[in-house]
Amino acid sequence: MKLTIIGTGYVGLVTGTCFAEVGHHVTCVDNDAGKVKLLREGGIPIYEPGLEELVKKNVAAGRLKFTESTAEGVRNSDVIFIAVPTPPQPDGSVDLSFIERVARDIASAMTEYKSPVFKSTVPVKTGEKVAETIKRYCKAVVEFDVVSNPEFLREGFAVGDLMKPDRVVIGVRSQRPVAAMREIYEPFKAPIIVTDINSAELIKHAANSFLALKISYINAIAVLCEAAHANVQEVAHGIGLDERIGRRFLNAGIGFGGSCFPKDLSAFIKIAEQIGYDFRLLKEVQRINGEQMERFVKKITDTLWVFEGQKIGVLGLAFKQNTDDVRMSPAIDLCHRLQKEGATLRVHDPKAMDKAKAVLSNVTYVDDMNDVGRDCDALVIATEWDEFKNLDLDRAKKALTHPIMFDGRNLFDGAEMEKRGWVYKSVGR
Numbered sequence: 001m002k003l004t005i006i007g008t009g010y011v012g013l014v015t016g017t018c019f020a021e022v023g024h025h026v027t028c029v030d031n032d033a034g035k036v037k038l039l040r041e042g043g044i045p046i047y048e049p050g051l052e053e054l055v056k057k058n059v060a061a062g063r064l065k066f067t068e069s070t071a072e073g074v075r076n077s078d079v080i081f082i083a084v085p086t087p088p089q090p091d092g093s094v095d096l097s098f099i100e101r102v103a104r105d106i107a108s109a110m111t112e113y114k115s116p117v118f119k120s121t122v123p124v125k126t127g128e129k130v131a132e133t134i135k136r137y138c139k140a141v142v143e144f145d146v147v148s149n150p151e152f153l154r155e156g157f158a159v160g161d162l163m164k165p166d167r168v169v170i171g172v173r174s175q176r177p178v179a180a181m182r183e184i185y186e187p188f189k190a191p192i193i194v195t196d197i198n199s200a201e202l203i204k205h206a207a208n209s210f211l212a213l214k215i216s217y218i219n220a221i222a223v224l225c226e227a228a229h230a231n232v233q234e235v236a237h238g239i240g241l242d243e244r245i246g247r248r249f250l251n252a253g254i255g256f257g258g259s260c261f262p263k264d265l266s267a268f269i270k271i272a273e274q275i276g277y278d279f280r281l282l283k284e285v286q287r288i289n290g291e292q293m294e295r296f297v298k299k300i301t302d303t304l305w306v307f308e309g310q311k312i313g314v315l316g317l318a319f320k321q322n323t324d325d326v327r328m329s330p331a332i333d334l335c336h337r338l339q340k341e342g343a344t345l346r347v348h349d350p351k352a353m354d355k356a357k358a359v360l361s362n363v364t365y366v367d368d369m370n371d372v373g374r375d376c377d378a379l380v381i382a383t384e385w386d387e388f389k390n391l392d393l394d395r396a397k398k399a400l401t402h403p404i405m406f407d408g409r410n411l412f413d414g415a416e417m418e419k420r421g422w423v424y425k426s427v428g429r
């Protein structure tokens with residue numbers, strides 16, 4: 001099928017590329033001329049494992065192209081996916097101005113039946129508002145159907161999540177666009193759920209909030225484990241084997257971050273408030289997440305005692321492994337807090353150092369993870385990158401003034417670390 005994606009960020013670019021990979025002909029639209037130029041020349045604006053190869057392959061096969069023109073995108077396809085940002089406003093509610101702008105642009109370019117499909121995470125009832133907007137700004141007399149098709153991809157695993165989705169949610173106001181949506185997703189061989197549009201919009205916020213809740217739950221259990229001399233990983237394993245609970249997203253640490261969970265939680269709390277429900281459960285999830293970071297910083301300051309002037313090596317700057325994304329990164333937050341306490345930092349991340357430079361200054365960026373602890377008083381693990389497990393512990397131990405590690409992601413085995421002569425402190429163990 002011929003498809004158009006408006007917005008070439010994480011969601012739009014990966015979605016467009018995966019649609020092309022299964023054989024659709026995709027036009028990706030972005031109003032950032034620099035980004036379109038970069039993509040046309042074979043460059044990739046983000047780091048996402050496996051994406052670059054797929055983009056190159058599908059551009060070469062003539063199934064994937066990039067343009068700045070929304071009108072061209074609207075002309076090229078009956079189904080127009082919208083993947084523009086929905087950033088938070090200062091009060092936690094969602095800024096829908098990009099969505100509104102795109103709705104107007106689509107409306108003015110429409111000359112025949114179209115289905116604008118929302119991939120961006122939007123508050124419930126946005127679809128209704130968008131339909132009103134399109135109707136208002138469309139000069140031609142044409143029919144259209146707004147569809148909600150939320151995206152569940154995780155950064156760092158986005159290509160895999162898109163190629164093998166757990167489910168595809170299609171929210172509609174009429175049955176007319178359903179056949180085309182099913183045809184688009186048929187090659188992905190995933191369960192397809194067709195709902196009303198408000199339910200589809202709610203599913204996205206409800207899913208992300210539940211995952212955030214799961215993380216805060218295990219972080220609260222981690223606090224209990226520390227007080228009771230228990231091990232949170234054993235507890236997570238013990239409860240996670242119950243299929244109703246599941247082991248995933250039960251890793252205690254320094255809290256969740258990124259461009260989705262914090263934003264979506266605030267938005268969902270705000271949406272609930274506007275509908276007349278005080279979502280206190282989710283407010284508690286936010287509070288636990290904030291406290292988790294404070295506890296970890298306290299663990300470091302309590303151990304190192306007179307903190308001013310201490311030098312600390314930090315491993316990890318991205319908000320999680322497999323990404324260069326530092327938006328709302330707990331690791332960056334941790335660095336800022338340590339700097340505020342008076343520490344000097346040497347930092348390393350396998351992929352996120354360039355992006356971190358824009359938000360983290362007055363630190364030494366170190367290319368080799370094994371060199372980050374040189375002349376430092378302690379080593380801190382802030383992101384759950386798998387490669388940190390391969391750290392040369394003997395070299396790191398010699399490089400430090402004292403072998404102390406604060407492991408905010410529970411990557412190492414406590415007994416093993418102590419046997420090797422480390423003072424090792426982690427989370428909930």
Ligand code: UDX
Pocket residue numbers: 151152153154155156208211215248249250251252253254255256257258259260261319320321330384
């Ligand atoms: C999330 C959702 O998983 C995805 O379905 C949705 O479409 C977008 O939001 P993403 O933001 O890419 O994806 O990150 P995710 O892998 O969910 O991790 C979010 C944060 O939670 C990270 O900071 C991560 O370190 C933290 N996390 C995750 C934990 O602290 N413990 C865990 O067990 C899992």
